[in-house]
Amino acid sequence: MTSSPGDVPDLLDALRPLLSAAGISEALLRQVLTTGQLTPPVTPTAEETMRESLGALSELHRHLASLKAERDELRESFDLASRFQVVLTPHGRLIDVNGTTVQAGQTPREELLNRPLWDAPWWPRDPEHRGALREAVARAGRGEATSLKVPARSAGGRRVTLELQFTPVRRGDQVSRVMVEGREITGQVEAMREAQLARVALEALLENVQDGIVACDAQGNLTVFNRMSREMHGLDRADIDPSEWSRHYDLFEPDGVTPLTQERVPLFRALRGELVQGAEMVIAPRGLTRRTVVASGGPLTGPDGQALGAVVAMHDITDRKHAESRLRHEALHDRLTGLPNRSLLNSLLEKTMQRFEREPNNPYAVMFLDLDDFKNVNDGYGHLTGDRLLLETAARLKDAVRKTDTVARLGGDEFAVLLDAPCDEVNALRVAERLQRAMARPFRLQRDEVRVSTSIGLANGRRSYTRIEEPLRDADTAMYVAKRRGKNRTVLFEQSMHDQAQERVDTERQLREALRDGQFRLHYQPVMELASGRCVGFEALVRWQHPSRGLLGPGAFLEVAERSGLIVPLGAWVLREAQRQLLEWQDDPQLAHLLVSVNLSGQQLQVEAGSPDDLLAMTFPAGLHLEITETSLVDTPEAMRTMRALHRRGVPLMLDDFGTGFASLAAAQRFPVDTLKIDRSFVAPLPGDGDDRHSAIVASVVTLARHMNMRVVAEGVETLEQARAVQDLGCRFAQGFLFARPADAEVAGAFARAHL
Template sequence: MYQVLFCLIDQHDWRLVALGGAVCLLASAAAISLFLRARAATGGARLVWITLDAIVAGCGIWATHFIAMQAYGPGAGGAYNIPVTILSLIFAIAVTFIGLSISVSTRRGALVALGGAVVGGGVAAMHYTGMMAFEIPAHVGWSAGIVTVSILLGIVFGSCALFVAGRDSLSSALAATILLTVAIVSHHFTAMGALELTPDPAVAISGLSIPPASMSFLTASAAVAIIAIALVAALLDRRAKGELGRQQIVLDTALENMSQGLCMFDASGKIMLFNERYAAMLGRTGIPLTGRLLVEVLREEHARGQWKGDADQFFARLVADARDGRTTTDVVTRFDRSIRVVNQPMQGGGWVATFEDITEWLEAQAKITHMARHDALTNLPNRVLFHEQLEQGLRRAGANDQLAVLCLDLDHFKDINDSLGHPIGDALLKEVGRRLKATVGEDDTVARLGGDEFAVVQIGRSEEAAARALASHIVEVISAPYEIDDHQIVIGVSIGISLSPQDGSHPDELLKNADLALYRAKADGRGTYRFFETGMDARAQARRLLEMDLRAALQRNEFQPYYQPIRDVVSDRVVAFEALLRWNHPQRGLIAPINFIPLAEETGLIVQLGELVLRRACADAATWPDDVGVAVNLSPVQFKNPNLIASVTEALEKSGLAARRLELEITESVLLQNSEATLTTLHELRAMGVRISLDDFGTGYSSLSYLRSFPFDKIKIDRSFVSELATREDSVAIIRAVTGLGRSLGIVTTAEGVENDAQLELLRREGCTQAQGYLFSKPRPASEVAMMLDRPRLRASA
């Protein structure tokens, strides 16, 4: 210890010692400030701050060392080895960077202290490397004990400095600055006390050395750099604090403008902060809150009758939930308002409670729930709620109870809507719902299933007569005249009734059977009621079986086109064949189209069937002579298919059939669907070269206007006119008019259903262009087309 004091007192210039200490203090302050900034940053920004801190601290250690070396008396005749001097600076920065990285990356005190110890080790590394750069005409020796003490001083005080700095407070930062300064200064001067010099003029100074004057300049430059970096760090810190202040203002503004109330509690349940919305929602604007325990506030409110329940028990639950990390949600009522409270635990203890007024939201939810289960127009239960109440009724019904389901359909309601408009129709439905509600019993349910369909569940009657009496009464009540907006309206109602348990014990089964009975009531003249009977289901079952067969037949490829020749009346040669679909059923044989086409149109399967016929007819026709065409029927359902044009194009391309040889036959009902869109599609087909024929001419609504709106290639005279040619003069007159119209418009006329020579002769005389019928041939498979082309017409009877 005496040797250290002697070195410091007798061998140093105290003015330079003071300067070195000032530089060291300044560098230490900057280093601690940057250390705190690095701890607050994350990611790449943290690495930048650590690097800057290491440079500042390393340069401060280095500058302190060499300023103090200038104060050392024997140093006047020495010099400094340049490479080793630079190496000492690199050591100072590098080792300090490692220590700072350890301390910044953790919140654990032991690891923070370990990083500080590494920084202290960096001070020692720099010092003894710097002493190696000191060249003087003398032999250098060291006192091992004092060297050890110097290293320990740097490590201990460095460790303490960063450990104290890790507490993140102003006083801690000041204390850490002093401790880091002590670590550097105590190490240096203790280490200098360990130095033992033995003069020897024979020891030479190397050529790569720098004189003390130049070293002073470098040291001053380093000190200036430290001061500059420290100033920059201070400015950055001030700017950061200013930004934090602005963020605090923004946070406070956001907090006060929240639509939700917010209150923050520490781990003990003490109120840390809150916004005015919280105080207003809970009626706590007139009492002090900040710093108070929540339980105390609750006790005050309980004493005034503003809060119900056990305050201590409620408070204990909140604290326990926060301690265990549980998020809780409660709905409380305050001043007739429903408030949802969400308690979210915070890291480190305490919780944040948000308060949201959900009164209107709950009312809206209740309204949505009601709307989802009730009809918007009549406010009666809808199909969903009706089904639920029917299930409940079936569960509640005892062994001797009978439950009746009545399905109602208003008669001629569509006429009212079409003639008087939807507002009158809606008003009528409301009145019907009101009358039904007044007619049934208290335990019965009335529902609107949709449109003009209603349903009733009658519960707890032990006789069928009760359902009969209710149905009869409903028919009478609904049929009474209505006065709506100066209109007197009279409608009827048809009712189908199913009974449980004899007609079913499941809601869907009872509804289905009541529907079947309703169809029977409509078929029997409407304005009446019918009970379900087992036989009613037979027709429906047969239809379902046929539909299943139809779908299976498509998969099994049981359909094939048959062809009936169309002959030119003048030349008596075949000019085309009409493709007519046949179903070759494995059990029932050939099924005529009239038995399955209506069902196919109703189920939408006609689209697949139509595409099948189109593809096969085009493929077959491609093998016929070039002057023979093929005619394919298009149903109204097919015409609605947006892929119709693509299907025709694909069929022609795959078969190689010329478009002029394909003729598509449509009925007048196609033109009733959407005249503008329909005509657009017809023109597209015509532009492809496909011919368009109007089938069943004269049986529709406005055939002449259709002929004017679209230039058909052919009109086909319906068989009903041809069959009566020999017996009715008006049929002859109609055919004469149609053929004359065709000649004047340049349209081919084809007569269907020609069965004898007399009909053919009359058609030839009236100028009909083509004829088709059993006189020439029945429809036959594609394999017999060649025979029909070669043979003369068949004189067959129908």
């Protein structure tokens, strides 16, 4: 029997007690164990004793070899274990480490043994974790099993998390060893961290989202009631029965008045398994802002379909509802005055007419009102002051009618009143009288007292009215009759007025045909130089050669042309024809000095740029003058821009009918005019018969024109006395029947040759 040198120390340790009893030296035993022989030979007795001892030793050696093999198996299992395993002294020094630990730490076992556990190279160096390791070892050393989660560094330098189990090993009453077993739980920690982050993020989202979120479990206990929900209700969540949700949380139907029943509470519906979408309700807690919300949600179910509860999101649409209400109001009310507009008036009138059809004994009436000469207020005081007048007008009209009546603004200075049933003709006229009295009081405008009268057209309800536009049409027709009769009055509609209105419609239709068929003609009235009696030019005046009615003057059709907008193409035709005739006269040396003036409508100054009738797109020959009546001037940016552009191009502008407007001096200063034409109303009373007021007016106009480098033409001169009077007052030019009536181009040309 021989043993390897590595096994001898272990065997000697085991046999040392037997050697002493047998009187065999340790050196002799080492020789026998190593070589299997005794040298030198010993005595027979000693040899026999030795042989017996060697037999025992041989048996012991086999037993030790078996133990060693078992130990080696245990060691291999220790080293190959998948978990990290180390053995410590009770004070924490490393006695042994398994192969998994060595491999993971990439540090030789020899460098690890006898070092404190907390001093191993794979731990972080911060005091917190080292202290935690010390504490865990100390507790195990005192016999207390403990566990610890601690970060570590893997073989590749990756940060990992280990879960360590410290188990004390006792020998008797004392702890002789501490076994430490560890496993990597990095994935679990990360998963837990992610789950925690997700939970925190979800909680933060629920608390900061701008929608109210409520959820409950399967028994109806509220589990989520986020910040916005608490703000909406002014309450925190409470453990109450679902039947109390509506009352406790102040839930109402969209009307904000009817309490929401349990079956209609969105969360309750979702709890019953219903998918809720766009359920509108009102949250109206006492003392807090009422909110209109739209709720959407549904049931919560587990993976296997079991009911877990319900969740609902509530989106606040209060601002949207207010905006929709404002839009509805703006769509049906006038923005300036707040009165009902045409759309709302039509709706109310339609209902009134339907009721009148069912109840003929409850008549109604419609009024159409227009402020007389309101444009003068805008021109003289500005549009802001005009708006204030309209606001005051609206207030007066509302105060003058009954509570059941409706005052509406149709646009501009036009108003309408629906006199609700019962309102017969007598009552309607009484209301009209109250309106006239209310409007008769002066308005205070920029420290001035200004009176603005009102023309009212009144139409009583009839069974023949079947469409809402018919009573409004007839009231409008009556209002225009009131205007023509002198304004500031009420006119009750009569059928003859409709016939006249129909006649105007026919005239408009015929005007369109006349423009298409070339039925218009120009006549020319001469402008004379008073001192010399010389004809210096003509004013072009339009005439209509009607196929059945003969030659018509402007009074028969210009008003219809203005109201229909046909004045724009008609005016453009007049301009082109006057230009053509002027150029023809200028080709005659005797007539080359002539000028021709053409009247413009205010509408022509506002034509859209680029259209065929745009004044600025036309060419104007020398000698062509444009006349603009003060009452037709439109003080708008477009009109002013057109006039200034014409003036810059050298086109002479004349202010016709000077003195008849609201602010003639202001107009003469504001508009770039070159000539003033004094209205015939100031010329007719001359020479005055001792009353020199009109003479003073004409003299003032002439003086004003001289200071402003303008020419002055007196209109409507019919007698020699008038001609001498205006000449004596400083007027150089005049026109009127005294000199000649308007005539066609051939007659006018002959007149000019006779008055060179």
